[in-house]
Amino acid sequence: MKVTVSAPDAAARAAAEERLAALATPAGALGRLGDLGVWLAAVQGVVPPRPPAAVRAVVFAGDHGVAAHGVSAYPAAVTPAMVRSFAAGTAGVCALARQHDVHLRVLDLGVDDDLDGIDPAVRAHKVRRGSGAIHVEDALERAETEQALATGAAVADEEIAAGADLLIGGDMGIGNTTPTAALVAAALGLPAEDVVGRGTGVDDEGLDRKTDVVRAALQRAGDRVDDPVERLTALGSADLAATVGFLARAAERGVPVVLDGLISVACALTAEDLAPGATQWFVAGHRSTEPAQSLALEKLGLEPLVDARMRLGEGSGAVAAVPLLRSAALLLAETALLSDLL
């Protein structure tokens, strides 16, 4: 099930590069903001680019079987509690989203709770409760992976139909830095020790347990991980597969995406396997403290915009980068040309 992705507009990129070089600034003085303006022109197909005005973020929530095996500093009960907090607008990313005028919605793909009383729209896409503990069993049945991938793609279509000109996929799910570290290790052919980080802040014993879980999961999955759908079935979860489907569909539809931390970037790495070329539509919002995120970004050839030692997830690092994207577009649009001043 390969997805076809077109390249961003090469003529717009070339024209934007030319305009950037002609601005009344010393050559290269805008640094990453200059590159970002050029990228925006290429993905929008217009020079100068428009500042993204309809930025829409979706938080994909789900629980992870490994959470019962000492891999997180927090209990799984936090996941449904946080989903209620997202719905109430009180999660960390909600404050950032309000500040930067980003539309945010949360969807339960696999929370291990019925979430009684919550807005039914939040639960409408649920695939299952929780996922298999990946060191002992598959995370999902293959049909569930396919359902979650299709759901994520449909959600991207909904957001694009609502007018999105920039998309963000966020995450909520205690334990999710374990399967995402495993997804990165599997995609890059790296051992567990290289990818595992402290997530919410596990101590040294927790880090050892987490490394053992990832090692056992990789061993158990074997070469099934060569196929991205099998990789998600063995090592992922419904929320992660939906995020992959969401990112792949955004690229297929030619809508740019700002990536977040480990969860987002691990899903982008998987989306690139499913939809070769998808990364051309992605920009890295921030650098997480998780080692697997940096390894995956390097593989994708992406350099993060913000490096603020954040490790929250939720899409927060991506939302925090939105003002830089808007600034980059405005700089390219509103700065005079040096030749007009002399």
Ligand SMILES: Cc1cc2ncn([C@H]3O[C@H](COP(=O)(O)O)[C@@H](O)[C@H]3O)c2cc1C
């Ligand atoms: C209160 C709270 C809010 C969060 N918001 C995002 N995460 C993040 O931390 C978790 C991943 O880390 P680990 O793999 O160590 O469990 C996920 O829920 C992720 O969304 C949170 C975690 C907590 C505790």
Ligand SMILES: O=C(O)c1cccnc1
């Ligand atoms: O990198 C992330 O997104 C991250 C890190 C720790 C915990 N939750 C998310």
